[in-house]
Amino acid sequence: MVLSKFMPHNPKFAAKFAESANNAHATAKALVDLLENYTDVPAKVQRVRDLEHEGDRLSREITNMLAESFIVPFDREDIISLNNELDDLVDDMEEAARKLNLYGVERPLPQMAQLARVVEQQCALLAQGMPLIEDTGRVPELIKIAEQIRTLEDQGDDISDDVERNLYNEAHDVPSMIRAMRGGEIARLLEDASDQAQRVAKTVESILLKNA
Numbered sequence: 001m002v003l004s005k006f007m008p009h010n011p012k013f014a015a016k017f018a019e020s021a022n023n024a025h026a027t028a029k030a031l032v033d034l035l036e037n038y039t040d041v042p043a044k045v046q047r048v049r050d051l052e053h054e055g056d057r058l059s060r061e062i063t064n065m066l067a068e069s070f071i072v073p074f075d076r077e078d079i080i081s082l083n084n085e086l087d088d089l090v091d092d093m094e095e096a097a098r099k100l101n102l103y104g105v106e107r108p109l110p111q112m113a114q115l116a117r118v119v120e121q122q123c124a125l126l127a128q129g130m131p132l133i134e135d136t137g138r139v140p141e142l143i144k145i146a147e148q149i150r151t152l153e154d155q156g157d158d159i160s161d162d163v164e165r166n167l168y169n170e171a172h173d174v175p176s177m178i179r180a181m182r183g184g185e186i187a188r189l190l191e192d193a194s195d196q197a198q199r200v201a202k203t204v205e206s207i208l209l210k211n212a
Helices: 011-036 041-068 076-102 110-132 136-166 174-211
Strands: none
Touching: 011 041, 011 076, 011 110, 011 174, 041 076, 076 110, 076 174, 110 136, 110 174, 136 174
16 A cells, blocks of 8 residues: 555544445445335334434544544544535435335335435445545545546436426325425435535545645
């Protein structure tokens, strides 16, 4: 591993961020399972919520590590930002799952599963790249991963636009209007998760470029 002289080596942080990214990917996979196989909804939603609680635990561990560490691999502000953004990513996914159960959604919009699949692919890329954040010799590889995540985010935007165009086509009375509004809210949470994955990738890219 080639390390920049400007990046002190403390592998605990890369390992913990990798664990957090893997948890985000597990959350996204659970969300895809919920939306693509919409059965046993309360149990599947609880699975997503359990993973969100695990994400909170990992976030606290990173915060505690930062407070206790004299040597850190990159700026403390960047560690805080990356930690918060990963936590927010999982929170967005958990909120979408929670609203499906809370609103008693009988049949999700097909675009919800499409958006969840986009987020899952983004999280898979984050999990692939996160262990390398202290390895300045892998900067080109990580920048390519960030570009792929950005392309997926654009796909998510296209799916969200499709939701907006067609959301109220079948809303002809008050109950159907309420269903449409709730469906739009959940779809926006999924889009938020895709946007958040993009923010995580941009922060990683920024860290690498500052320390290359």
